[in-house]
Amino acid sequence: MAYGEVDQLAINTIRCLATPTSPEGSVNQETKHHPNIATQHRKEFNRLTGLSIQIDATFKANSGHPGAPMGMAPISHVLFNKFMRFNPKNPGWVNRDRFVLSNGHGCMLQYALLHLFGYELSMDDLKNFRHIDSITPGHPEAHDTPGIEVTTGPLGQGFANAVGLAVAQAHTAGVFNKPGYDLINNYTYCFFGDGCAMEGIASEAASAAGHLQLGNLIMIYDDNHISIDGDTKCAFTEDVLKRFEAYGWHTQHVEQGDTDLEGMEAAIKKAQEVKDKPSVIKLTTTIGYGSKLQGTGGVHGNPLKEDDILQVKKKFGFNPEETFVVPQEVYDMYHKHASEGAAAEQEWNKLFEKYSGEYKDLAADLSRRLTGKLPEGWQNKLPTYKPSDPAIASRKLSESVLEAIYDVVPELVSGSADLTGSNNTRWKSAVDFQPPSTGIGEWSGRYMRYGVREHAMAAMMNGMSAYGTIIPAGGTFLNFVSYAAGAVRLSSLSHQRVIYVATHDSIGLGEDGPTHQPIETLAHFRALPNMMVWRPADGNETSAAYYVALTSHETPSILALTRQNLPQLEGSTLEKAIKGGYVALEDKNAQITLVSTGSEVSLCLEAVKYLKDNQGITARVVSMPCVEVFDAQDKDYRLSVIPDGIPSMSVEVMSTLGWEKYSHEQFGLNRFGASGAYKDVYKKFEFTPEGIAKRAAATVDFYKDVKPLRSPINRAFLQLI
Template identity: 75%
Template sequence: MKFNPKNPSWANRDRFVLSNGHGCMLQYAVLHLFGYDLSIDDLRNFRQLGSKTPGHPEAHDTPGVEVTTGPLGQGFANAVGLAMAEAHVAARFNKPGYTLFDNYTYCFFGDGCAMEGVASEAASQAGHLQLGKLIAIYDDNHISIDGDTNCAFTEDVMKRFDAYGWHCLHVEKGDEDLEAMEKAIAEAKAVTDKPTVIKLTTTIGYGSKLQGTGGVHGNPLKADDAKSVKAKFGFNPEESFAVPQEVYDLYGKTAAAGAAAEEEWNKLFAAYKKEFPTEAAELERRLAGLLPEGWEKALPVYKTSDPAIASRKLSETVLGNLYSVLPELVGGSADLTGSNLTRAKIAEDFQPESTGLGTYGGRYIRYGVREHAMGAIMNGLAAYGGIVPFGGTFLNFVSYAAGAVRLSALSQVPVIWVATHDSIGLGEDGPTHQPIETLAHFRATPNCMVWRPADGNEVSACYYVALTSKHTPSIIALSRQNLPQLVGSTIENGIKGGYVLEEKPGADITLVSTGSEVGIAVDAATELKEKHNITARVVSMPCCEVFDAQSKEYKLSVLPDNIPTLSVEALSTLGWERYAHETFGLNRFGASGPYKEVYEKFEFTPAGISKRALATINFWKDVKPLRSPVNRAFEHII
């Protein structure tokens, strides 16, 4: 591998992913030996509070760790994303005589990863994409937590990978045959039109009394066994955390070679800048994570006289406008392009040229029906640098990728989910496709922005915040049905996460809502005034997480004391108690039928909201003073 421990972020370094992340102590030890910023004391503090060596690899904690792994299969899919990113930036920036990007992505995975569906999805995608610079090493030791894999996992993994279109190799004596390992990696590098998997047959706990058994999988060796292993391999059994200087020197030669390789790359890039100044400036900007000056002018602005438009269609307009402005925007859909509306008209597909379907320079990814792999691959694309990934599916099926979404948030990578068909408003597809609990789930995920815009200006606001947030993923929930352009809606208001859409002096109630229900709440406020002489103010809350980040003074101006608040959202009510005294939503599954009839059935109508608003006012009328739910003994965010 080529890498420079003194600059772990060198753009053309080889990437290494430990998908079976429970083996991370070995990775930490190797990083230390090569001279990354990990000391012997850091190794001693393995799994201790505040250390650089957590129980599974975390990209933002440990220098040299590329992606956060641990949930099995995720790292494998991340590696596919890293390899896709290399193929794309190489196609975009390499010029004759100037090979800026040609790094390899290496991934270690075990039986657990091979069993997880997300790895299978990603492996299938990688085979189709012919990712020749992806090399995966399968630690074939026949042991998982339950013991010998014969109890649950007896398939021929290599036949599966062969069917996916991978080049398959086998090193039979993986405990000791270093020559065969090196030969296999050399052969893998020689195959340029397929990813390679190397089956490395090993013995778990090799050299210990427990070798080949599940007993060594998750437990440290006993003291006598540890001494025995050290003696067997020529170490002083009485020493711990001791490294001979000659070992540091040997590892240092590789580190020095990596530093020299980066220096040569820097010289190459300096010459490249003179010959291709436009491309060089774009590359520097993208690697720095900066957006081009004035990019936000491409975000559309709407007037109330503009027609009602589905927010998925509004999202399509944003993506189309940004396509030529933000070349780092790379994404696709999980086989729902015509429903998610994620493909710009001038987009080219990301495909191997041999397929005749596109090129690696293309920016639209056909993920197929692989939501979970798409989410994990996006994490890899984002981790590579210089790419802002987005992916589309129905909101309900983002749940298929919940493991990847959680790791996006934990890894602090700004991926964007274009999640259409966001409610019972999708109608005829029925309860199997209508999300109910989905937003509550992802709103409960730390460091994850969940957006549900009500009109065109709020859609533009969603994308503005998603694209300017450097360490937080976004899920943008978008409607199938048309939504009106609302009075009081602006991009400037939307980027606050929640704002007063309609302010009314002396209001009797606040209606707070999201997405397609905001327009209905506005109509309910009119009905309350005309039929009941009740004054209602209306608040739109496109993103609770962003609203939570505002000052307490601002939040109380939006959801003030002494006015009862009713939330309205055609999804689970869970979580709305933080903002409203009463909640109107769905705590059951939906129904199949034309969307207007479904809304009528569950009373998400002006009349249905008005009925509940009157009940809310009556219930809370004798509570004096009435405190806003925003007022709390302490902030709920730690």
């Protein structure tokens, strides 16, 4: 536990490297740009003179948050150099320790550490902090930067991601570890601040982690008493450790977080020894330690001024005339630890090779999972349906898919936010993921009881997916996916293969009424980039939704599923549905195209007959289970589905927002629903064959003299990025 001058030099280097600086210390007050760091490329290390890199030029002013990196430099040094096991040359090693920076605004701290330990993060990359197309964005993004595990920034999300990473480690160990083969034994570490602690998602996730007894999870709470509004005494005066103790966590407090390196090391060691509880270490720090504004809100998100930069460098032992300094001793120290991590991976590889000889099938399964590929031929298990098969609610059809594939897709881990019986997310033989000590499950269990914690469920699934051995699916009502919207957005942004099973998808849920009936929800999530929103109309479309969701490695999916029964369609097949939209009923003489989703497709098919028999109008029907997948098809195919020459009308018991991309007119519900039996609710809003036919006839009449009539697919400019 002895710490010397090199350790302090390393800590000061982290502080300076992670603190955005400016040549003049000037600030654009209008745009609140913070000064940026000036650096050199890794290949220029030959320009080292003495203990530092001499930087020839400084970088123009930019932005950043210097306070947390300066305050958390000591604990970062202790954690990364004394405890964490990783190999910068292979950031994807499965048994590496995971680190999450939940207070992601302090990301220059993490970027500095990654650079110093030898990840593929050069000095030029640091120099381009917060610049367009750099790999050092303003908050950590997993798909941009080597060594970043999860995308953080919105406070509390990273905290819940860390819980998910710990869940995935415990489950993976439960499946693959055998006597003498402790293959998966990594820890998940997470820094979080007062802002994260205030967010409700952190409370949800902390409660879940305490119940699950995740002894592999160690959180470090940056107790610096500052948030954006200033001193936390204005809004946040609770005893955080008592809260965590009530959740079932092991708690510790290191009072001298700026200087007590021995205390920090002892606390982490103690946390590692606690195997039946997650641990939180309250670390009382001084934000912006060393700055003239230390301990105040002025250093949270504001740049240091020129005179402050100079005195900080002098105080920490650096030449204030030099723009930036990384002493060679620091590189040597951190590269030595990185080499120890590489050696640990080599030992792990030897262990895995021996394991492969004794547990051949398990070894092959783990290796396959790490590639992201699904088992060969798994799709042959997907259920298919004939029109003569009985009408079934799509939530039950979803359950049938899970029942059919759970044994051939062993990485699929399902769950629900306390709605298992309604979401139909549990296959009959499923074992719950629970601490064995509870007597109600096993670490190897594949069914998650998330409790009434929709937001934490979504964020935990992001962490579970990021671990690399699990494909998580989690259920709630579609309307309450909105509770989870912050984490759902990050599923998309961070390219995680997460499946949201969202049942009770419309006014068709009936008696629970407007509080439960989603109206705007699909429009919201269809507007989200890199998200697939599926609303299947029958069994084949439900199987197609799962097929595309499971084979899309970097895109999450929302499956909007009905409570009410749906007939099996005449024209549907899995092959057609995986294109996102297809012709469910064709007629070359059609005068209108009805474009619909989910439960309204069968109503449109009934409306075709009503139109023909009562108004002499011929119609064709398009089922559009997923507009995002349909948009990815080539234009010729899309025009074959929604052609030029005849008007199209969309039909969906939701907001009409967005349907103008696929229809000339829209029949939807731009108000809240109503409580009552679902057939009565549909009748009230005229979502009946008669109501659809009436609007279809009006559409045909309105567009009869428009020649030529272009399909909505034919646009002057449609940007699909």
